Amino acid sequence: MRRPLTTALLRGVLDAGRAWRLIAGLWLALLLVALPAGLTVFESLRGAIGARAVGQELRGAMDLVWLGEYQEAARGIAATVTAPVLARTALLVNLEDRWRGDLVGSPAALLGLGLLWAAVWIFASGAALDRFLFGSGPPRRAGWAGAGGWAGAGARHFGRLARLALLSLPAYYAVHRLSAWLFPALEGRLRDVTQERVVLAWYLAAALGVALLLGLVELWFDYARVVAVGRDVRSGRRALTESARWLAANPLRAIGLQLALAAAGGAIVVCWLLLAPAPFESGWPGVAGVLLLGQLAVVARLVVRVGGLAAQSRLYRALSRRSGG
């Protein structure tokens, strides 16, 4: 295997394609997790529109006067209904919030949904890693077969992956705290700079640094998950240590793959920014279009996520085999 990174990426994509049932299941699960909140927002919107004539206008573009009134009264998850969230910038909002460390904030309902989805994801990612690391043949161990293929693998790895998830929180928190300190500190250092482009260049450099740190933490924990599943390591600390060792031995390829995955995720955000239907369409076909394209974007994000697991598994296997690990 001459080019393990390219091979891992390509095979990862193929693996993800073969795991379409998993992706479909995850999409359905994500929809099920999101739907109660969606119903809440739907009811909230329906209640706010009621028999008001503005409802006729809201079939087309958004009336910001009405939206202002709605936001004034909205509480809980309904308070997240804002113009940039409803517009083509929705995915960009999330990307920025991820970078800013604002993803998990108020309202509490959002945190609850996040935890529920995290549980689903941890379960599914354990099963997926197992499949990608060990193939789709019969399970290697009798214990697994007893619990049933996918479900068994997910259940078997859930505990260790959940521990890793918990261990990752302080690491991410530390990066976000650092970030929250860094920019004000930088602002203080730049307080006599009079050109925005100079300040922007510094902030972009700092942002890149923060993104790299976040990426490194992600990388470290991603491969700790691969180690935890691939080497049947229950201890989070040991998985992290081995992950660090492995990354130290293969830094460029691991980082290269991570960058490729980040680029794929970024491409989806850009595509949504450019291609998301503007809200002018006023009929049901327009609604169907939004539903279809929106869910397509979500599926694309899932493909990248699952494809990422597959590619990481491939890369880990290839490089570990080569180094005799």
Added chain:
Amino acid sequence: MARILLAAPLLLAIGASHLAAQAPPHGGRADYVISVTLDAESRLLTGRQTVRWTHGGEGAREDLLFHHYWNAWRNDGSTWMLEDRRRERSSLAGEPRVEDWGWLVVDSVRLGGEELIERSRYLAPDDGNSDDRTVWAVGIPRAVQPGETVELELEWRAKVPRTFARTGFRGDFYFIAHWFPQLCVTEGTGWNCHQFHAATEFFADFGSYDVSITLPERFVVGATGREVEREAVGEGLVTHRYRQDRVHGFAWTASPDYVEIEDRFVPEGRGPVDIRLLLQPEHRGQAGRHLEAVHAAFRAYGEWFGPYPHDHVTVIDPAWGSGHGGMEYPTLFTAGTRLFNPPGGGAPESVSVHEAGHQWWYSTVGNDEMEAAWLDEGLNTYATARAYAETWGEKTSVHRFFRPPGLDHEPGFFAVLLPGFDHRGRVHLDRLARYRPDATADFQARASFRYPPDRGGSLSYSKTALWLGTLERHLGWPALRRILATFYRRWSFGHPRPEDFLDVVEEVSGTDTRRLVQGFLTSSDYDYAVESIDVYPAAPHGWREEGGRMVFLDPDSSGGSDATPALFRNEVVVRRHGSGTFPVDVRLRFDDGSAQVYRWNGRGRWVELVETRAARVVSAHVDPEGVLLLDLHPSDNQLLAEPCSLLPSVKWTARWLVWLQDRLLAMSGYF
């Protein structure tokens, strides 16, 4: 030592001084001759000034009162700092450092050669705050009588602050405003002299200014007035002399980076106005947008209200992060833009139109911004939106991205337009979202400096724009334009009070309109809504006496036929939720295509409209023409008899759902 005489401007200035010889129509007069030197290393100003003051009020004055605005940033005990803490709007990021604070100290004040510094003291007329040193009084040996003129000589020093608000330095960029000891205004039998407050601006008498600014030669200078002389004075210093008559303040700026662009606006039938644009080099590509905005404002305001009284204006594009954007001074204003401002999003055009508009409302009509800020800010905000809409149409919504963590005051570096999110072309209604949360914060009739510091802006800017928009719809644009043009003409170079505005309203449009405006000023919130629509068969049901016998009436059997269609009793309840009252129309539409409009004086808490006819009401609309822009919740003004289709709720939920799913996926990146 080279001396450059800028001949043509000097001639113009001399010509202008002839105009200045005409006494302003109201109040006193204060003429200043100031020599100031900027030490760019220590950031100190050293000034000598002569003030020639004519007492324009009534009764003798034994004290002369001055504003020392920069002492607001002498320490954190000033009233400005205490109030700013509540509104959290200081331009200064983080805690002030030692070099950030600013102050102003007068070393000498003489009247007729007699030193009076020992007779000076600080006052705190608004709140008694002994730490506040923004009002300074000088006792004089002999009282000044009404109409009398006195001449004082002052020597002072001032430390340029890092910008807390509107004035200060950032690096090599200086914007110097409200920087010298400036006389307060006499009104009636006393002084109208307030401390410097965080949420209000300034007030001073009109007069002439002759200001010589000495600073290192690397600086490009912009200032109120025209430069009439430039002289190299050695040691790498240059003195720039500026003169301007009929103004009530003097601001100047210096930066080595300015790119200078000149342009000219030629109003129909009047002399040209020279425009000097001092631009940051990184905004060179936006010069055309700034100039287009200035032209748009000068054209619209000139046509609507009256001519611009000067022949030049200077537009300043302040340095990044300097906190000087969007501020008005006589014959000079600061615009404000960003590196990335997509066309159509409103910036920088609307800021430039607004600040250019202040040359009418503030610079020429010099109301008291401390007591009635709405008179300039409100009138100008209204006119800005009108001029913007007339020139560019409706703004496209913008959301700015890349807001660094920990910098909550940074709105984001990259702007993305959000097409499909608009105000339906309803000019001024973008102000509603800002006004609504503060609608009951205070009464507009109260002195502006008494408004809650964090919420007063909504009342001065947004509420006034909304009620002027309401007046425009109520009276028609020609009538409102007459009111504003009369007010402008009558109070140019004067200090109008709210009562003076009301007098003009009454004179042009009658007592009822005056009452309406008084209502706007004294009521806190307006909110009408259609509460319910009910339709019943009008045919009676039950027992009835007919010719001495009881007859049972069954509505089913007495229903309509082709010959006698069924009658319906349509009941519509319209409610007033707000405390303010305004006459409103209520329009009912019926399923046979007919409509009926009722006039309600809007005074009761609710009104029930009953209409019996052979048709069912399908919609009821209070204020169907959208006259009352102050209505806090215009969306509940129109009710349908039947609930709307589910489509809009499904549509917007579907869009929101994509965001939520993606957010959950983004969260799972942590796991």
